Amino acid sequence: MDKRFIYADNAATTAVSEEVLNAMLPHFREAYGNASSIYKLGRDAQKDVETAREKVAAALGAEPREIFFTSCGSESDNWAIKGTAELMAKRGKKHIITSVFEHHAVLHTCQDLEKKGFEVTYIPVSDKGLIDPEDVKKAIREDTALVTIMYANNEIGTIQPIAEIGAICKEKKVLFHTDAVQAVGHIDIDVHAQNIDMLSLSGHKIHAQKGIGALYVRKGLSLPNLIHGGGQERGKRAGTENVPAIVGLGVAIEAATRNISEKNAIITPRRNRLIDGLLKLPYTRLNGDRDKRLPGNLNISFEGIEGESLLLMLDMNGICGSSGSACTSGSLDPSHVLLSIGLKHEIAHGSLRLSIEEDVTDEDVDYILEVVPKVVARLREMSPVWEKMMKGEKYE
Amino acid sequence: MMYSEKVLDHFSNPRNVGEIENADGVGEIGNAKCGDIMKMYLKIDNGIITDAKFKTFGCGAAVATSSMATELIKGKSIDDALKLTNQAVVEALDGLPAVKIHCSVLAEQAVRSALSDYYTKQGIDPLPIVGEIKMPEE
Numbered sequence: 001m002d003k004r005f006i007y008a009d010n011a012a013t014t015a016v017s018e019e020v021l022n023a024m025l026p027h028f029r030e031a032y033g034n035a036s037s038i039y040k041l042g043r044d045a046q047k048d049v050e051t052a053r054e055k056v057a058a059a060l061g062a063e064p065r066e067i068f069f070t071s072c073g074s075e076s077d078n079w080a081i082k083g084t085a086e087l088m089a090k091r092g093k094k095h096i097i098t099s100v101f102e103h104h105a106v107l108h109t110c111q112d113l114e115k116k117g118f119e120v121t122y123i124p125v126s127d128k129g130l131i132d133p134e135d136v137k138k139a140i141r142e143d144t145a146l147v148t149i150m151y152a153n154n155e156i157g158t159i160q161p162i163a164e165i166g167a168i169c170k171e172k173k174v175l176f177h178t179d180a181v182q183a184v185g186h187i188d189i190d191v192h193a194q195n196i197d198m199l200s201l202s203g204h205k206i207h208a209q210k211g212i213g214a215l216y217v218r219k220g221l222s223l224p225n226l227i228h229g230g231g232q233e234r235g236k237r238a239g240t241e242n243v244p245a246i247v248g249l250g251v252a253i254e255a256a257t258r259n260i261s262e263k264n265a266i267i268t269p270r271r272n273r274l275i276d277g278l279l280k281l282p283y284t285r286l287n288g289d290r291d292k293r294l295p296g297n298l299n300i301s302f303e304g305i306e307g308e309s310l311l312l313m314l315d316m317n318g319i320c321g322s323s324g325s326a327c328t329s330g331s332l333d334p335s336h337v338l339l340s341i342g343l344k345h346e347i348a349h350g351s352l353r354l355s356i357e358e359d360v361t362d363e364d365v366d367y368i369l370e371v372v373p374k375v376v377a378r379l380r381e382m383s384p385v386w387e388k389m390m391k392g393e394k395y396e
Numbered sequence: 397m398m399y400s401e402k403v404l405d406h407f408s409n410p411r412n413v414g415e416i417e418n419a420d421g422v423g424e425i426g427n428a429k430c431g432d433i434m435k436m437y438l439k440i441d442n443g444i445i446t447d448a449k450f451k452t453f454g455c456g457a458a459v460a461t462s463s464m465a466t467e468l469i470k471g472k473s474i475d476d477a478l479k480l481t482n483q484a485v486v487e488a489l490d491g492l493p494a495v496k497i498h499c500s501v502l503a504e505q506a507v508r509s510a511l512s513d514y515y516t517k518q519g520i521d522p523l524p525i526v527g528e529i530k531m532p533e534e
Contacts, residue, residue: 304453305453306431306432306453306454306455306458308455308456309407309454309455309456309458309459312404312407312408312456313408316408325431325455334431344429345428345429345430345431346428346429346431349428349431381413382410382413382414382450382451382452382459383433383451383452383453384424384433384434384435384451384452384453385428385433385453386453387435387451
């Protein structure tokens with residue numbers, strides 16, 4: 001089979017789509033006005049920013065004035081969590097509930113708040129990578145300021161019971177934030193129906209450029225200003241609007257949410273074929289619930305091998321993926337997500353995440369199913385861990 | 397992560413992968429929990445390392461440093477092999493990213509561990525000759 005180039009790491013980032021790029025381009029050289037300026041060039045920019053805001057709002061079932069543009073998903077997470085903490089601390093509420101397998105933008109923010117006198121409850125997840133809403137309910141206290149639970153996990157793609165958690169938070173009158181960076185454009189979201197008070201999203205995961213994100217904040221909830229300065233973003237996040245990026249995000253989110261079910265009808269069977277094909281290899285497991293997961297996500301552990309080697313060899317065969325191994329996480333420990341669902345370190349090291357979209361064709365799936373088993377076999381052949389496994393010896 | 401061409405070459409075409417049956421010295425270092433294990437096999441005749449093979453569970457740098465270490469000691473005397481430093485492995489690979497230096501230490505220690513086993517099999521206490529086998533500082 002001829003070598004191909006297959007981008008199967010859309011959970012890391014995506015290419016800017018042609019539609020998005022075409023919408024952005026005039027804003028660099030022609031429609032370059034400052035949205036705060038009074039003349040037509042400025043007014044037009046303002047109009048385009050507001051059109052993008054309407055599009056983001058429409059994609060979430062929100063109102064335009066509930067949308068604030070930020071520079072990325074991490075900024076949105078930081079603002080929502082720190083802002084709520086500051087706001088609620090004034091009312092004596094200094095307890096936050098989150099989960100053990102959040103993105104680091106949420107986890108590290110919560111850990112920082114712990115140092116500043118907040119108490120944080122980390123809800124465990126099941127071996128399928130799912131949060132039990134009852135656990136959230138039980139963790140809520142009189143002084144709980146915020147519940148922040150991710151919509152879909154970035155590594156194993158599991159989709160959390162957001163509507164149930166939203167209903168619990170509404171009943172208990174606790175604010176609810178969700179990091180939906182991985183979910184937007186892949187699942188239908190309705191912030192009002194799901195009782196979501198704040199939601200973070202990122203542009204570059206849905207074919208807009210890197211460096212643009214948004215935070216939805218339910219009307220009536222007034223977070224402290226993130227950046228002091230001019231009156232941009234209703235005075236809450238000053239700084240001249242990044243008009244091309246904002247316009248791009250508007251077009252991107254509209255496109256991403258336009259035909260979710262049609263896209264998923266194409267992606268899901270291909271993803272399932274990948275899962276079934278790869279699970280045929282011995283000593284292999286699927287990480288995360290099979291059904292309650294993002295349509296394009298698969299995360300598989302291959303025992304006896306290490307993830308970075310696997311990624312390098314896949315790269316040499318034209319396949320881009322990612323792993324939760326220590327080497328790729330930049331620390332000695334493998335991914336906290338894989339450990340949170342009960343994987344042993346040595347099994348977590350050998351994980352592979354692929355995140356596909358509809359451009360990965362059936363032929364590409366065939367190619368992946370041909371290449372991955374060969375690469376896994378080759379790495380196992382040179383692995384002393386595999387050797388011990390085959391001899392039935394302990395290898396820890 | 398920036399790997400040199402040489403590291404990528406030794407990763408994609410590792411030299412001396414495999415086992416040696418009835419090896420004169422076998423050493424293993426690292427653990428699967430941390431994500432790196434190297435196993436080294438040596439054939440030794442009259443104080444000369446006539447063959448060296450390895451098996452490695454680990455990242456690209458772990459495979460490349462094992463491969464390079466076997467290349468550097470093959471045909472050498474035990475004395476020369478004992479002088480192999482992790483820096484020599486790093487230099488021979490045209491450098492390693494800072495976070496991967498510990499892989500080169502593993503390779504150095506895997507060689508020493510195999511030589512230690514060789515002396516033990518000869519009924520000679522390896523400690524005064526080879527010294528202690530250390531896990532690299534992480």
